[in-house]
Amino acid sequence: MSNSILFSPIIPLPILAVLAALAVLFIGFAIWRKLAGWPLRGLAALVLVGALANPALQQEDREPLTDIVLLVVDESASQKVSDRQDQTAAALAALTARITARPNTELRTTTVPDAEGDGGTLLMGAVAEALADIPQSRLAGVLLLTDGQVHDVDLAPNIPAPVHTLLTGHKTDWDRRLIVKNAPGFAILGEEVLLTLRVDDQGAVPDGLGKLAELEISVDGGPVQAYNVPIGQDLELPVTLPHGGMNVIQFTVPESEGELTNRNNIAVVQINGVRDRLRVLLVSGEPHPGERTWRNLLKSDSSVDLVHFTILRPPGKQDGVPVTELSLIAFPVRELFLDKINDFDLIIFDRYKRRGLLPGIYMDSVRDFVEQGGALMVAAGPDFASADSIYHTSLADILPAAPTARVLEEGFKPLLSDIGQRHPVTEGLEDFAPPVAEGEDGPGWGRWFRQIELETLLGNTVMTGVGDRPLLVLDRVGEGRVALLASDQAWLWDRGFEGGGPQLELLRRLAHWMMKEPELEEEALWAEARGQVMTIIRRTLGEEVPDVEVTLPDGSTQTVTLKQVSPGRYQATFDGPTIGLYRLSDGEKDAVIALGPSAPREFEETIATGDKLLPVVEQMRGGTFTLEDGVPALRNVRSGRPAAGRGWLGITPREAYLTADVTLIPLLPAWLTLLLAALFTVGAWLREGRR
Structure with missing residues (x-):
């Protein structure tokens, strides 16, 4: 219960x-005239003025509210090292018991x-x-149970109560700790990139550890190489990526x-290896409409360096036409x-x-070029089926199909x-085709009108033409790769004939497959x-795949069964x-992947410290x-007083309450005002009249 006087003037x-x-002046005048009844007149005036002020007694029925203490418990990853979890649990139990035992708290x-991510x-x-x-009126204190390694101190709110760490x-x-200070996301194959590493010791470092630390390096989970590196100094490490695609490099101390x-x-560290430029030699024979298409396609890609020669006639041909009128430069065959x-x-x-x-020696050079890791593509025209075909050279040793001498001239x-359907070069090419007209079979792209009949010897036939005959055959030869396209009319797709087709996508995939890009491996x-x-x-390219064994960072293994999601593609989650490096293997293929950040932010600094939270703690002492x-x-x-000392911390009682009921009692009701004013006025008149 609380009482107070309120004024509500009428x-x-x-x-x-x-x-x-005016009442004060009137009373002063009465005193100056020495009127005997001035005190009574003053009381009458006071009663009248007081009645106009309308005083009332306010009685509040209050329900006290509890003081609230906020306890914030850090359960981040750094709190799980050493015995910090046990310390946290013991402190949480002790604080809970002490706070709940306090009255009105x-x-x-x-x-x-x-936090999500890193x-x-x-x-x-x-x-x-x-x-x-x-x-805020009920907050008595905030207790932070943590190791002090906080990453959002700048976002601290305004806290109107003592904060303790x-x-x-x-x-x-x-x-x-091992720190990767600088690592590029991609690098060009064959060129060195610099990674900046650092090994640091922090905290109460024991004596006698030395100034060198061992650093182990492995690429894609392969053999480990060990080096001794200085502690506390930046180390620049030159790295040359061994292959295209994602390269996973693990550093371990x-x-x-x-x-x-x-x-x-x-x-x-995961670095994507990319080629600087694709260097292409395009050798054209008899001019035809597709020649310009090939050239435009290759020149439109800024990552392609193209050397193009069109061979018009053998050097021994004698027709009286000056050589200077046939070409600007001599063909640099050798x-x-x-x-x-x-x-x-x-x-x-x-x-x-x-x-x-x-001559044959040059074709032998091309064959050796492919077997040693190069790539060859043959876009065959009618000449491929003739006696002058390049198949009748040493290239026959690496070409996956032989011509039968038939040229099929019909639409297909x-x-x-x-x-x-499963090969990465042609997988999903139907998605690039316009809708199929009603009653038509196959994808909705345009027809071609010439095909060289082939007899498949090796490789994979990924596209077919007239009568289901081989149209595009791919093969691996030694360290290199070969593609044979049994038609010279792919340019019809480029010109948009009958809706065209995915020529650009097909040839782009072909080039990347022949360059051994990892994302296009069969x-x-x-x-x-x-x-x-x-x-x-x-x-x-098979019909089924074995289970995948996943090796976790701690060395344990789990088996995952893959399910088919599309022809030739199997997946599982x-x-x-x-976080760390995971190794995958199905007995035939191996892979590695890193989950989580390269250097988790939660473990960048692990030594407990109160320095980061000091500005927040000092704000309310x-x-x-x-x-x-x-x-x-x-x-x-009390609020504003020091809230910490040796072996104790302070919380501020807020004495907050909830008003349940309010009662107003007038101190000068109308009848009492009239009675008192009349009594004082009559008394003053009688007093003065008697005198």
Whole structure:
């Protein structure tokens, strides 16, 4: 219960003030005239002015509210090292018991898990979210149970109560960490890139550890190479990627005795290897409409360096036409096919036939070029079926199909074979076709009108033409690859005839497949990560795939069964329990993938410290305590006073309440006002009259 007097003037306050002033003047005049009844007249005036002020007694029926203490418990990954979880549990139990035992005090607890991705410990965000549900008038204190490694101190809210930090950990803690300070996301094959690494010791480092640390390096889970590197110094490491696609490089510093954790002793870097430029030699024979299409297609790609020659006649032909009127420069046969053939990545013969210009030794050079890792593509025209065909050279040793000497001149629509549905070069090409007209079969792209009949010897037939005959045949030869297209009319797609077709996509995939791009391998196993969840993908030309064995960062293994999602493609998802390097193997193919950040933010700094939270703690004169020294006692402190001392922390009682009922009792009701004013006035008149 609480009582107070309230005034609610009946008339405006300025008028009341004027009337009060007139009453004072009237009483002063009465005193000056020495009237015997002036005290009674003054009391009458006071009663009248008081009645106009309308005083009332307010009685409040109050229900006291509890003081709220907010306890924020850090449950991030760094709080799970050493015995910090046990320290946290013991401190939480002690504080809960002490706070709940206090009269009129309520405890609210909130936990702070790891932030999504690599966000670290967002302690202040959790505090702000919890304070949104607590009235400021009831907040008595905030206790932060943490190791002090917080990553959002700049976002601390305004806290109108003492804030205290209770630190886990020990004064003797020390840790060694590996930092990747600089790592590119991609690099050009064959060129060195510099990675900047650093090995640091932090905390109470024991004496006698030395100034060198061992650094182990492995690429794609392969053999480990070890080096001794200085501690506390930046190390620039030159790296040359061994292959295209994703290269996973793991750096490891072996765990030292007594260090806090080995979670920051490993860093995984993923660098995508890309080719600088694709160097293509295009050799055209008899001019035809598709020649310009080939040239425009290759020149439109800025990543392609194209050398193009059109061979018009053999040098021995005598027709009286000056050579200077046939060409601007002499054809550098020896330079291209012997001296600098290895400078090219891909050689294309477009409707080329033997003209006596390229002797057998040059064709042998092309064959050796392919067997040693180069790529060859043959776009066959009618000459490929003739006696002058380049098949009747040493190229026959590497070509996957032989001509039968028949040229089929009729309209046909290129189709994907069963293997073509699964082969990465042609997989899903139907998606690039316009809708099929009603009553038509096959994809909705245009027809071709000429095909060279082939007898398949080796390789995979991925596209078929007239009568289901081979149209596009792919094969691996030695270290290289060969593609044979049994038609010279792919240009019809480029011109949009009957709707055209996916010529650009097909030839782009062909070039990338021949350049051994990992994403276009026929037999491949890889994984794609999203957070801690990986999608395991297996591509094959076969009808089934074995189970995949996943080796976790801790060395344990799990078996995953893949399911077919499209022809030749099998998938499964796997939730990685921890960050780190995972190895995949199905007995035929191997792959590695890193889940999580290369260097987790939560383990960049692991030594407990109160320095980061000091600005928040000092704002309301709170304190920082080490749980190793024991859980501090609780005391009541007034607002604005020091709220921490040796072995104790303070909370501020708020004395908040809820008003349940309010009663107003007028002090000068109308009847009492009239009675008192009349009595005082009559008394003054009688007094003065008697005198």
